[in-house]
Amino acid sequence: MHTVKHENVIYKFEPEMEPVLEVESGAIVHFESNDCFFQQLKSNEDVINEIDFDRVNPATGPVSVKGAEPGDLLKVEILAIDLADEGVSVCMPGHGALPDEVRESTVRVIPVKDGYADYLGLKLPLAPMIGVIGVAPSDEEGSFPTATPWRHGGNMDTRDIRKGRTIYFPVAQAGALFALGDCHALMGDGEVSVSGLEIPADVLVRLSVLKGISAPWPILETESETMVIASGKDLEEAVRHANSAVVGVLSRALQVQWEEAYILASLAVDTRISQVVDPTMTVRAAVSKEIISTEVFLENLKK
Numbered sequence: 001m002h003t004v005k006h007e008n009v010i011y012k013f014e015p016e017m018e019p020v021l022e023v024e025s026g027a028i029v030h031f032e033s034n035d036c037f038f039q040q041l042k043s044n045e046d047v048i049n050e051i052d053f054d055r056v057n058p059a060t061g062p063v064s065v066k067g068a069e070p071g072d073l074l075k076v077e078i079l080a081i082d083l084a085d086e087g088v089s090v091c092m093p094g095h096g097a098l099p100d101e102v103r104e105s106t107v108r109v110i111p112v113k114d115g116y117a118d119y120l121g122l123k124l125p126l127a128p129m130i131g132v133i134g135v136a137p138s139d140e141e142g143s144f145p146t147a148t149p150w151r152h153g154g155n156m157d158t159r160d161i162r163k164g165r166t167i168y169f170p171v172a173q174a175g176a177l178f179a180l181g182d183c184h185a186l187m188g189d190g191e192v193s194v195s196g197l198e199i200p201a202d203v204l205v206r207l208s209v210l211k212g213i214s215a216p217w218p219i220l221e222t223e224s225e226t227m228v229i230a231s232g233k234d235l236e237e238a239v240r241h242a243n244s245a246v247v248g249v250l251s252r253a254l255q256v257q258w259e260e261a262y263i264l265a266s267l268a269v270d271t272r273i274s275q276v277v278d279p280t281m282t283v284r285a286a287v288s289k290e291i292i293s294t295e296v297f298l299e300n301l302k303k
Ligand code: CA
Pocket: 036, 131, 132, 155, 157, 182
């Protein structure tokens, strides 16, 4: 098995990146994922403003997958997310969904064991997820800090990105150039304070190339649904991007008028908030596999 060590990180998803590893399509890769602060916060007494912000939001990688070319999809099966035994969560004045109400920067180191996070005397069930995951953007779109989610993926902070799920990325550069980081032991939809339970993790994924299928945004497959994960400068724009993609797919796949597909989306597609605290905001629009299979969904994607 291939391993990408935790010191091999990027802080931007860029059109041109030097891969640290090249693998065949279908390879399983182990990523050592850092927490979003690169493990700089270790106790409740640590001061957020004293950490090195140049080392925030590292993503481990990038990995080049042979045969991936622009216009393909990179299929990423999430096989395991094994967490460290302690995480950290924070809030800061001027950040999050309630920026004016935070009076002091606060750090809370939170133990994780036996399937629970132990916080405020509460046992919170773990739901490990990957916050930052993506591929190199197109030349036209240019570079994105790892903190910013967009069409290439990035900091989507979507709690459905977890073990057993499959996520598909639009390939924009030869080799795809895949990286991930920013795992959370758990997070609520919205991520309102600006952090999940940030935690180092060992992540196993299988990386495969699907030739000749392009996508406007990352697509996530769960046991029961297919989702478009889209971002925007605000929630309205993110909702528009996600639903525009879904309605186009439904119209083509079911061979119905666009307007009929739009009405179907209104009846049966769920738009859920992923996060409202990053430089762009993220939602996912979810379609039941009883309406359309993921395979047919992917076949009817167009850029
Ligand atoms: Ca994040």
